Amino acid sequence: LGVETTASQIRLYELVFDDGRSSSPYVWRIRYALARKGLPFESVPLGFTQIPAVFKGRFKTVPVIEHGDRMMAESWDIAEYLDRAFPDRPPIFSGPAENAMVRLFDAWFVRDLFKKTFSVYALDIYNAARPDDRPYFRESRERWLKGTTLEAFTASRESRLPGVRDALAPLRSHLERNAFLGGNTPNYADFIALGAFHWVACMQTLPMLAKNDDVLRGWLDRSFAFYPEVTRGFNASTLFES
Amino acid sequence: LGVETTASQIRLYELVFDDGRSSSPYVWRIRYALARKGLPFESVPLGFTQIPAVFKGRFKTVPVIEHGDRMMAESWDIAEYLDRAFPDRPPIFSGPAENAMVRLFDAWFVRDLFKKTFSVYALDIYNAARPDDRPYFRESRERWLKGTTLEAFTASRESRLPGVRDALAPLRSHLERNAFLGGNTPNYADFIALGAFHWVACMQTLPMLAKNDDVLRGWLDRSFAFYPEVTRGFNASTLFES
Numbered sequence: 001l002g003v004e005t006t007a008s009q010i011r012l013y014e015l016v017f018d019d020g021r022s023s024s025p026y027v028w029r030i031r032y033a034l035a036r037k038g039l040p041f042e043s044v045p046l047g048f049t050q051i052p053a054v055f056k057g058r059f060k061t062v063p064v065i066e067h068g069d070r071m072m073a074e075s076w077d078i079a080e081y082l083d084r085a086f087p088d089r090p091p092i093f094s095g096p097a098e099n100a101m102v103r104l105f106d107a108w109f110v111r112d113l114f115k116k117t118f119s120v121y122a123l124d125i126y127n128a129a130r131p132d133d134r135p136y137f138r139e140s141r142e143r144w145l146k147g148t149t150l151e152a153f154t155a156s157r158e159s160r161l162p163g164v165r166d167a168l169a170p171l172r173s174h175l176e177r178n179a180f181l182g183g184n185t186p187n188y189a190d191f192i193a194l195g196a197f198h199w200v201a202c203m204q205t206l207p208m209l210a211k212n213d214d215v216l217r218g219w220l221d222r223s224f225a226f227y228p229e230v231t232r233g234f235n236a237s238t239l240f241e242s
Numbered sequence: 243l244g245v246e247t248t249a250s251q252i253r254l255y256e257l258v259f260d261d262g263r264s265s266s267p268y269v270w271r272i273r274y275a276l277a278r279k280g281l282p283f284e285s286v287p288l289g290f291t292q293i294p295a296v297f298k299g300r301f302k303t304v305p306v307i308e309h310g311d312r313m314m315a316e317s318w319d320i321a322e323y324l325d326r327a328f329p330d331r332p333p334i335f336s337g338p339a340e341n342a343m344v345r346l347f348d349a350w351f352v353r354d355l356f357k358k359t360f361s362v363y364a365l366d367i368y369n370a371a372r373p374d375d376r377p378y379f380r381e382s383r384e385r386w387l388k389g390t391t392l393e394a395f396t397a398s399r400e401s402r403l404p405g406v407r408d409a410l411a412p413l414r415s416h417l418e419r420n421a422f423l424g425g426n427t428p429n430y431a432d433f434i435a436l437g438a439f440h441w442v443a444c445m446q447t448l449p450m451l452a453k454n455d456d457v458l459r460g461w462l463d464r465s466f467a468f469y470p471e472v473t474r475g476f477n478a479s480t481l482f483e484s
Contacts, residue, residue: 100425101343183342
């Protein structure tokens, strides 16, 4: 009972799109991590422009969790904290070797796939954001793009889609031999990859994946079935060309 | 004593260049794996064109190990076999989660880096091969290249070097926070990556890495110092522009 009381005190601060769905791939990792540990939580939805005021400058990014009198940001720190704080629940990481390997996967996945994904969906993210957040999103991202508008940046986005799909080839070849990236059961590498697909599914106006991409389709369906409490309302089919 | 007798019966069949050095990145993985387990072995050096006759068609690729009356190919099968056959020695894999994650790293690394590396070093591999092996290597690889000669394929290889170096960026960002890919100690992911660098070091006529690539230099030096019995005669400096 004591544990459940403690668990129920978790709050997850997340960034949301205008339709209320969580918009950060990093927040999605923590939604899966909390499900893995069987921890209920209260969601605190925020827009980009509310973050500075809500955290009074202490945190610049979400996810942020609040647990008792502790608040912390950074998805990796949060995931490791959940294992320390709830050692009697199913572990997110089996040990330091798995942790190091998932971090290596993350280094590759974020660098390669996030960059390519943004180059296709930058304008979709803008359009899906809360109206109040759009000016901030445009201004900050167009600064990254050295003045190129989101519209100009994504004008020939169809031509970049094969690059996004090709970047997923290592996932496909791994999933031809394994039910999940983590092997027989999903692990934090699955949560990282699933987070990216949730992010895209929440804002895409151009399907990320080809109709015949069966290996990824099977994995998404298995993962969504494994964590129904995270994926309620999601259907993998929206990510695929019809 | 019984264990040592058994261990001493291991033979490693490997592909070698004309100078006698092991030329397969997959064999290097097993050289490291045997060192991790502290297992001595007898090397059986082969050229490409000797493989069919020596194995009577049973195996088409090296590494092959012989242990007692058992012979097996495929580096992943061999590594897992060593953990099963020598459970009292240091494990290569801490468990299935680490194993799955290293396989995912392998899927990315081989697909991305091996392809790019071959596009720079195809002719160097040919020139480093035993003279008897060169016609086979040229003929089989030029068939992969749909008739393009090795010379034409590598004519503008300098222009591909930035792509090879950039593909290593996830390793760099991971190694900025970790001594080894495996975290505090090398694991099979390190062996996979080290194998690729040994392969290149044995045949390159164009340094693979830039002078200022300090993060990879530190990791190579640490790894070579960790396994002196594997890396004897190697100096990481040959991989870097002077």
